[in-house]
Amino acid sequence: MTLLQNDHISEIHDGKRVIVKKPELLAPAGNLEKLKIAVHYGADAVFIGGQEFGLRSNAGNFSIEEIHEGVKFARKYGARIYVTTNIFAHNENMTGLEAYLRALENAGAAGIIVADPLIIEACKQVAPKLEIHLSTQQSLTNWKAVQYWKEEGLHRVVLARETSAEEIKRMKENVDIEIESFIHGALCIAYSGRCVLSNHMTARDSNRGGCCQSCRWDYDLYAVEDGESKPLFEEGNEAFAMSPKDLKLIESIPKIIELGIDSLKVEGRMKSIHYIATVVSVYRKVIDAYCADPDHFKIKQEWLEELDKCANRETASAYFEGAPGYEQQMFGEHGKQTKYDFVGMVLEYDEETKMVTLQQRNYFKPGDEVEFFGPEIENFTVVIDEVWDEDGESLDAARHPLQIVRFKCGHKLYPHNMMRKEMR
Amino acid sequence: MKKPELLVTPKSVEHIRALIQAGADAFLIGEQQFGLRLAGEFNIEQITEATKFIHHSGKKVYVAMNAIYHNDRVDRLASYMQKLSEIGVDAIVFGDPAVVMIKRETGIPIPLHWNPETIATNWFQANYWGKRGATRAVLARELSMDEIIEIKENAEVEIQVQVHGMTCMFQSKRPLLGHYFMYEGKAMEVENRKHARNMYLHDKERNSKYPIYEDLNGTHIFSPNDVCMIDELEELLEAEIDAFKIEGVLQSEDYVIAVTKCYRQAIDAYAESPDAYFDIKEELLAKIEEIQPKLRPLDTGFFFKETVY
Numbered sequence: 169m170t171l172l173q174n175d176h177i178s179e180i181h182d183g184k185r186v187i188v189k190k191p192e193l194l195a196p197a198g199n200l201e202k203l204k205i206a207v208h209y210g211a212d213a214v215f216i217g218g219q220e221f222g223l224r225s226n227a228g229n230f231s232i233e234e235i236h237e238g239v240k241f242a243r244k245y246g247a248r249i250y251v252t253t254n255i256f257a258h259n260e261n262m263t264g265l266e267a268y269l270r271a272l273e274n275a276g277a278a279g280i281i282v283a284d285p286l287i288i289e290a291c292k293q294v295a296p297k298l299e300i301h302l303s304t305q306q307s308l309t310n311w312k313a314v315q316y317w318k319e320e321g322l323h324r325v326v327l328a329r330e331t332s333a334e335e336i337k338r339m340k341e342n343v344d345i346e347i348e349s350f351i352h353g354a355l356c357i358a359y360s361g362r363c364v365l366s367n368h369m370t371a372r373d374s375n376r377g378g379c380c381q382s383c384r385w386d387y388d389l390y391a392v393e394d395g396e397s398k399p400l401f402e403e404g405n406e407a408f409a410m411s412p413k414d415l416k417l418i419e420s421i422p423k424i425i426e427l428g429i430d431s432l433k434v435e436g437r438m439k440s441i442h443y444i445a446t447v448v449s450v451y452r453k454v455i456d457a458y459c460a461d462p463d464h465f466k467i468k469q470e471w472l473e474e475l476d477k478c479a480n481r482e483t484a485s486a487y488f489e490g491a492p493g494y495e496q497q498m499f500g501e502h503g504k505q506t507k508y509d510f511v512g513m514v515l516e517y518d519e520e521t522k523m524v525t526l527q528q529r530n531y532f533k534p535g536d537e538v539e540f541f542g543p544e545i546e547n548f549t550v551v552i553d554e555v556w557d558e559d560g561e562s563l564d565a566a567r568h569p570l571q572i573v574r575f576k577c578g579h580k581l582y583p584h585n586m587m588r589k590e591m592r
Numbered sequence: 593m594k595k596p597e598l599l600v601t602p603k604s605v606e607h608i609r610a611l612i613q614a615g616a617d618a619f620l621i622g623e624q625q626f627g628l629r630l631a632g633e634f635n636i637e638q639i640t641e642a643t644k645f646i647h648h649s650g651k652k653v654y655v656a657m658n659a660i661y662h663n664d665r666v667d668r669l670a671s672y673m674q675k676l677s678e679i680g681v682d683a684i685v686f687g688d689p690a691v692v693m694i695k696r697e698t699g700i701p702i703p704l705h706w707n708p709e710t711i712a713t714n715w716f717q718a719n720y721w722g723k724r725g726a727t728r729a730v731l732a733r734e735l736s737m738d739e740i741i742e743i744k745e746n747a748e749v750e751i752q753v754q755v756h757g758m759t760c761m762f763q764s765k766r767p768l769l770g771h772y773f774m775y776e777g778k779a780m781e782v783e784n785r786k787h788a789r790n791m792y793l794h795d796k797e798r799n800s801k802y803p804i805y806e807d808l809n810g811t812h813i814f815s816p817n818d819v820c821m822i823d824e825l826e827e828l829l830e831a832e833i834d835a836f837k838i839e840g841v842l843q844s845e846d847y848v849i850a851v852t853k854c855y856r857q858a859i860d861a862y863a864e865s866p867d868a869y870f871d872i873k874e875e876l877l878a879k880i881e882e883i884q885p886k887l888r889p890l891d892t893g894f895f896f897k898e899t900v901y
Binding site (some may be wrong): 256262305310311316339365377390393401408412493494 | 660661662663665666669688689690692693694708709710711713714715716717720721734735739742743761762763764765766768769770771772774775776781788790791792793794795796798800801802804810813815816885886887894897898899900901
């Protein structure tokens with residue numbers, strides 16, 4: 169079998185192998201602030217939801233004007249914006265589609281992420297400049313189906329979360345199409361698009377954005393014998409649960425890059441800016457380090473620790489490294505608290521006076537040990553000395569959300585650097 | 593009036609004989625390697641035998657190839673479809689576009705029925721797959737009566753609707769029962785689960801019972817109620833829906849036979865005159881209620897239910 173895109177993953181430059189096919193790092197954003205943070209912290213592309221035809225009706229969604237502003241911002245960094253239009257439409261959702269797609273095209277979106285052939289065909293007709301990416305909602309699991317979508321003219325396919333590295337390899341060998349694969353974030357335990365638990369349990373349509381995550385509830389398991397129900401659990405057993413640990417493929421990034429996967433996707437349009445900044449900046453470092461010198465690459469402990477600072481659930485590799493066992497699910501009590509609070513965003517730094525101006529995002533006070541991070545700096549920790557408000561009044565604590573405060577910091581800081589505090 | 597085809601899912605070749613007597617027009621069979629959530633397992637020899645018998649009786653046979661295929665199984669699709677073509681089955685039921693690709697490449701002339709279950713939600717998609725070889729679209733069970741009728745009005749392919757039985761609401765690739773038993777350290781149950789189809793999840797808050805089982809395709813969870821449209825068929829008949837399906841998965845052979853007889857009577861009565869149907873529909877419903885397993889309440893699915901999002 170001839171390799172297609174795989175031919176050009178790496179080259180030898182001055183006796184040293186380097187990766188020439190660097191994958192796209194694709195981040196989620198639920199609003200304009202998150203989009204800007206994702207791009208600023210190193211995402212090559214951001215996916216967002218518009219106000220129509222997308223899932224996650226609870227996520228913050230973008231108006232056409234906001235999409236336009238997001239695109240303009242992203243372009244300054246050479247980043248691209250994709251818009252999710254991935255519902256499976258019912259008849260009543262079929263109107264207004266063409267105007268909406270034209271508006272996305274005019275707003276400068278690079279592409280749409282779509283599951284329903286209705287939207288695929290409409291896009292080809294009325295908004296041909298938009299790339300069409302097949303959503304994971306189609307649960308694409310084999311190379312022949314990948315070939316089908318290639319022949320239908322799609323630019324990219326997002327694979328089902330159930331595909332392994334071996335399976336992806338064969339897709340890449342057989343079909344010349346961009347492949348996008350999830351590397352981090354929450355997972356569906358069901359094949360995407362094939363779960364209607366929400367429809368039955370809460371009359372909310374999961375395939376139009378109404379999913380209420382019934383799969384994460386606890387159930388009791390029974391068997392019927394001779395017409396009678398018999399519990400399959402005893403006193404002290406945990407309830408039947410289907411909750412998967414979240415996906416985390418940081419240690420598989422080398423393999424992912426060598427497979428030639430085109431786009432590495434982080435899940436989580438509902439996640440905070442602290443989460444997005446942390447996850448994006450860590451994967452940015454890993455991808456850059458590997459691509460620069462793949463043969464001497466080693467995962468750094470500090471990257472793993474950094475990624476863990478925004479985690480609020482346990483993590484696993486799901487299907488990428490082979491079929492997940494029971495230990496990749498969560499039974500019983502499995503609350504894992506985030507270890508760090510996001511407490512402030514840097515607005516300005518005055519190098520002469522060493523004064524940082526910061527927007528408060530969570531309670532902190534003089535004497536607290538805090539950590540700063542951002543794309544321009546190496547992480548460092550400091551103990552906060554005196555804190556002043558905008559009028560120069562000394563504060564015993566920064567108590568108010570979005571309050572502007574100042575304090576001195578010996579290390580140079582940049583706007584949009586973040587300050588976090590370990591929780592005790 | 594054009595009578596809809598009455599499609600059933602038999603458990604065995606013997607079951608097919610009884611169902612033909614009961615008035616079924618068409619049969620969906622297959623095996624879990626290729627098809628999803630079948631009432632019975634039919635290997636190629638059994639499909640051959642069943643097809644001969646079904647065709648001899650002037651009825652139709654469709655084979656389920658609607659699994660979500662991973663690469664390993666894609667390799668086996670062409671030879672399986674070739675065999676089905678030699679047997680002369682009337683249609684292949686698919687959800688994965690890989691089947692469309694294999695049909696194109698091999699030129700196998702069997703018609704396709706498009707059935708991806710939950711995602712078959714609008715008439716555009718039905719016609720889209722129609723242009724790619726499907727002669728029939730099987731609609732998602734989460735649609736309302738009005739949506740179904742509007743789809744039928746705009747469809748260029750046949751439309752099939754499930755009128756009776758349970759519906760799948762969840763499929764995971766993961767063996768969730770096995771994982772639960774392994775977590776609890778119950779080795780016996782891990783082994784036994786592969787053949788057990790008698791388990792359910794109890795949802796205390798809703799007091800609902802969801803049947804659950806595992807097979808080659810992963811874990812399947814089903815609706816807490818059985819759809820029963822026996823006394824609500826008028827609009828579907830008036831709209832000339834092309835096929836009514838009775839789902840027999842997780843039901844007994846006798847139950848499916850009895851239910852098939854009721855729908856046969858209902859369709860024939862309506863064809864005679866709507867009044868003839870109105871006269872017997874309550875009685876037919878009562879007959880089904882009488883044989884209904886006590887853990888399985890009847891309802892009308894999403895036909896008359898509003899979903900939001």
